[in-house]
Amino acid sequence: MINNKIQWFPGHMHKARKEIEEVVPKIDVIIEVLDARIPFSSENPLIRTLRGDKPVIKVLNKRDLADPAMTDIWMAHLEQEQGVSAMAITTQQQSEVNRIMERCRALAPHREAMGKNIRSMIMGIPNVGKSTIINSLAGRVIAKTGNQPAVTRQQQRINLQNGVVLSDTPGILWPKVENPHSGFRLAATGAVKDTAMDYDEVAFYTVEYLASAYPERLQERYQLDDLPETEIELMEAIGAKRGCLRAGGRVDIHKASEILLHDLRAGALGGITLEAPDMIETELVQVEEETARREAEKAANKEARRKRYLKNKR
Known part of the structure; x- marks a missing residue:
C-alpha cells in the first residue's frame, strides 16, 4: 500500500464549493469534464454529492492522449450510474466539442419545449481542459486557459446564444485524496501544481x-x-x-x-490510460481496509491512554 499522499486544496477552492452548492438547484444539466487518461482519479466525489439527482454529462476530454480501447471501457462503466451520460472528445475537433450541447438538449428536452434556455453548469478539477471547452462552445475567448492548474478563480455565467446558458465554475479538487494511487495519477497528468509534488x-x-x-x-x-x-x-x-x-x-x-x-x-508516449475500472475496485478495497486499520489503531491508542490515566489517578 502506498503511503504517500499528494494533497492540494487552496482557499479559493473551498469558496468555490460553497458557491456551487448555492447555484446547483437552479441547474438543469451538469457537465463534468474528466481527463480521459484518469477518468476515476479526475472525477471529483464532491460533484456526485453536489449534483443530487441532476443529469450529468461525463466528458472524457483529451481522448487523443488516452488509450482508445480503455476510453470505451470507461464510458460504458460510467454510464452504469443512474443519470450519467458519457462521451469522449478532444478540443482539437470542434465538432466533438459541439456534441456536448446536443447532449444537453437530449437530457433537458422539457426546457426547449417550454421555449426556455437550458441551464447548464460545467465543472471539473484543475487542468482537465474545461476553459478550452468553454471558449470553443462560445466561439470566443471567455475563460482563461493555461497549462497550470487553477487558472479559473471565480464563477461566471455565459449565454451561448443557442438555447443553452453555461455557468462556469473554478476547478476544484477535494480536500483529501483518499486513494494514494489517485494522488500520483493526478500529479503525473498535471492536475496539481508541480510545486505541490x-x-x-x-x-x-x-x-x-x-x-x-x-x-x-x-x-x-x-x-x-x-x-x-x-x-x-x-x-x-x-x-x-x-x-x-x-x-x-x-x-x-x-x-x-x-x-x-x-x-x-x-502524448509523446502515445495514447496512454493510467487506470482501469477493475484496478480502481481493488484499490478502493485496499483504501477501505487501510482506513479500518487506522481507525482500530486510533481506538486502541485512545483506550491505552485512558487506562494509563485511570491507573495514574489511583
Missing part, C-alpha cells in the same frame, strides 16, 4: 505502471532494448539515454523524471 516520486510511480501496462511504448520512446527490473534502474536508463548526466557520469534522476512526465503529458 515530488517529481521523482511521481515519476517512479508512473514509470512502474508504464513498464507493466505499456512496456513497448517505453522501449520505443527511449530506445531501450530491455526494461530494467526496478523503477529506479528504469529511470536511470531513461536518463542515460537522454543525456541527464551529472559530474562523474551519474544520472540526474530529477531531470530524467521531468522528461518522462513531460512526455506523458504531451
Whole structure:
C-alpha cells in the first residue's frame, strides 16, 4: 500500500464549493469534464454529492492522449450510474466539442419545449481542459486557459446564444485524496501544481505502471532494448539515454523524471490510460481496509491512554 499522499486544496477552492452548492438547484444539466487518461482519479466525489439527482454529462476530454480501447471501457462503466451520460472528445475537433450541447438538449428536452434556455453548469478539477471547452462552445475567448492548474478563480455565467446558458465554475479538487494511487495519477497528468509534488516520486510511480501496462511504448520512446527490473534502474536508463548526466557520469534522476512526465503529458508516449475500472475496485478495497486499520489503531491508542490515566489517578 502506498503511503504517500499528494494533497492540494487552496482557499479559493473551498469558496468555490460553497458557491456551487448555492447555484446547483437552479441547474438543469451538469457537465463534468474528466481527463480521459484518469477518468476515476479526475472525477471529483464532491460533484456526485453536489449534483443530487441532476443529469450529468461525463466528458472524457483529451481522448487523443488516452488509450482508445480503455476510453470505451470507461464510458460504458460510467454510464452504469443512474443519470450519467458519457462521451469522449478532444478540443482539437470542434465538432466533438459541439456534441456536448446536443447532449444537453437530449437530457433537458422539457426546457426547449417550454421555449426556455437550458441551464447548464460545467465543472471539473484543475487542468482537465474545461476553459478550452468553454471558449470553443462560445466561439470566443471567455475563460482563461493555461497549462497550470487553477487558472479559473471565480464563477461566471455565459449565454451561448443557442438555447443553452453555461455557468462556469473554478476547478476544484477535494480536500483529501483518499486513494494514494489517485494522488500520483493526478500529479503525473498535471492536475496539481508541480510545486505541490515530488517529481521523482511521481515519476517512479508512473514509470512502474508504464513498464507493466505499456512496456513497448517505453522501449520505443527511449530506445531501450530491455526494461530494467526496478523503477529506479528504469529511470536511470531513461536518463542515460537522454543525456541527464551529472559530474562523474551519474544520472540526474530529477531531470530524467521531468522528461518522462513531460512526455506523458504531451502524448509523446502515445495514447496512454493510467487506470482501469477493475484496478480502481481493488484499490478502493485496499483504501477501505487501510482506513479500518487506522481507525482500530486510533481506538486502541485512545483506550491505552485512558487506562494509563485511570491507573495514574489511583
